[in-house]
Amino acid sequence: MAEYKLELKGICKSFPGVKALDHVQLSLRPGTVHALMGENGAGKSTLMKCLFGIYKMDEGEVYLDGEKIEINNPDEAMAHGIAMVHQELQPVPARSVAENLYLGRFPTKNFGPFKMIDHKKMYEETAYWLKEVKMDFDPKAQLGTLSIGQMQSVEIAKAVSQQARVVIFDEPTSSLSDNEVEALFRIMNDLRDKGVAMVYISHKMDEIKRIADDITIMRDGTYVGTWPAAEMSTDQIIAKMVGRELTNVYPPRGNEPGEVVMEVKNLCSIHEKSFQDVSFTLRKGEILGFGGLVGAQRTELMEGLFGIRGVASGEVWIHGKKAKIKHPIDAMNAGIGLITEDRRGNGIFGCLSIKDNVGVSVYNKYLQAGVVLNHKKINQVVDDSIQKLRIKTPSMKEHISNLSGGNQQKVIVSRWLANDPDVLIMDEPTRGIDVGAKHEIYEIMNELAAQGKAIIMISSEMSELLGMSDRVYVMCNGKLTGEIDEADKMTQADVMAYATQF
């Protein structure tokens, strides 16, 4: 028998403009849990998607039990006994547990010339497999009524029922309660005893220390190395994960932060698993960074602050006045602007012009007789910001969907500048835009800070976070775990230590 159950060698994958994976390797021993670690964007999920056939790899070889195989789609992966428990579960919540388990491969029986679904067999087998993973709920229960942890065990049962020999867990615990995590680990230990090889992607150090046998670390789409888990300390792992030098692409800034503009006190989400008890201050002319891993609830916190998500308790003070924010309009009136993370999802209006995209939040300001829009003035404002932010477009009538990502982002920045907020929240302001445009966005941020605006920047890109911020708060699992305000303490290792606290 081959030493390794599964081997990936020299995997390369490029997306337009980015090399996501550069000759990455991974070797799984049978009957082990193999932790795959790295920062956001290191390429862990991409690698697993290549293995599972969701993405097609550009180069590289896959060996199962020493034999070379090819995987072109998830069906073929499953036929080889490879199963994946997704980061975002993709079940059919309105149907039963059994139907989800057998989706796409329903057991059938003959009914004369017709094939019909053998419900009895399906329910019996589902009950059997659920027992295998030590979960005994009703196979007829509607999936949507289960907790996320239970849904996940249905996914695992599905993997087991397919006689999977390799199971990929992509951040399975990110939305689980402690009890559910224990249940998951029990199942994983059982699978280990049965000789199943598992890949476990997680950011949570304590979990890695508990469950993993081997650790492979990736950084920026490259392979760093593989070590036995027992030989690595948490600090060593973090050092290997971040170990890259900061490149000096961040324009210098002259101004010093001034007086406190906004104070947030004990802000709590209405959801237990989201942000809880968050307090922080923001100063005039400051760029305040918010660091943390994906799922640290930074976006949720900012959207709560802006009135998009429910806030159960806590106070927001702006310029010494308590602000009541229940709706984005309240937030805007209080002087806050928000540039969201998901530009396509809730940023741009794709089918509208640049002018309409900028104008949408300032129409109140440009009215004649209280009713009629003053198009002349609006045109002037839009024209000004096109010039000032150097938005590359033939005219303001161009549809925003015809612009590049960087220019779209500048249009959204213009929208908020036209509204003249004191506090501008920028959630991943440079995500998905090219290097040149990134630099321009940084310059715009510096200019705004110099003008006395207070900026909150969420960034998952470590070098950007450290390079742009005057001060950094780090979040982990909905809580503020650290504040770094001394320049010499602002290192990637420090941020990662705070970000992986729970």
Next chain:
Amino acid sequence: MEKINQKKAIDFLINNGVIIVMFILVIYTGLTTDNFFTSNNLLNTLMNMSSRLVIALGIAGCVITAGCDLSAGRMIGFGGCIAGVLLQRIDYSNKFFPGMEPMNVFVVALIVMAICGLFGTVTGFFIAYLSVPPFIATLAMMEIVYGINLIFTNATPLGGYVSEYTSVASGKFLGISYLIWIAVVVSAVTWFIFNMTRHGKYMYAIGGNPQAAEVAGVPVKLTLIIIYMKAAAMYGLAGFMLGAKAGGASVALGLGYEMEAIAACTIGGVSVTGGRGKVSSAIIGVAVFELLKVALQYLGMDANSQYIAIGVVIFVAISLDIRKYIAKK
């Protein structure tokens, strides 16, 4: 270069295919039949278009926000009946409110719009605040309005209108029926609202991306309610107009008009996926629809087959329209 020009020309032909085919059909009909290209026929067609256009302009607002309004047809019947009972001659034997003096025609039009607008506000409330899908909310309102109208009128047809009311249709200003003038005014007002007010811009924003609209500080809920209120008021006005033209009204008035209005809007280029559509789209759509009907009638196609022709036009028109946006990607 020549190739690019050729491609542009072909694109132009395909993108405007339905309108071009309409033109050819109209010209062909005019040349082969008598009485088609007469001012009388033109004015008649415009008069038929007028109430349809008012409905289409109302429904366009709903469609631009990626919604729809199934209650339009029943709302028209309701509006027509309310106008009817308030404007019967005092000496009419079957008078609904015996002994009641008929009211001022202008005031009645406003009353009808206000009552229908009230019902539209209720629909809008369910859509905006309780997140009921527009298809279902307006379906529910369609049933409710029809039921109320049946109870209210005892399902008896109304007639015996005062001459002031019927002259809304028969009377002319500058040789053109008042009905057409009403449609012109409604189009102008709608154009103004769509292009010159916050409300109009918010409507396009909500249709383009409701999540982004929320984040950008658009009062999404209020805007939606106003859209459905405004639309319902316009259906009421259309009912008023149809009553004047027919000289009577019954609960069946307006049945199925909502579908024709939605079809007309989409033929003209109002996108059912939201965010796109102009006043001119509704005008073009209604014109295509009416001209098609009239032309087919003149060409001697029997009334039953006309339904098939209309269905085919909808299929082709929408396929071509959608093509414009897909090709851009």
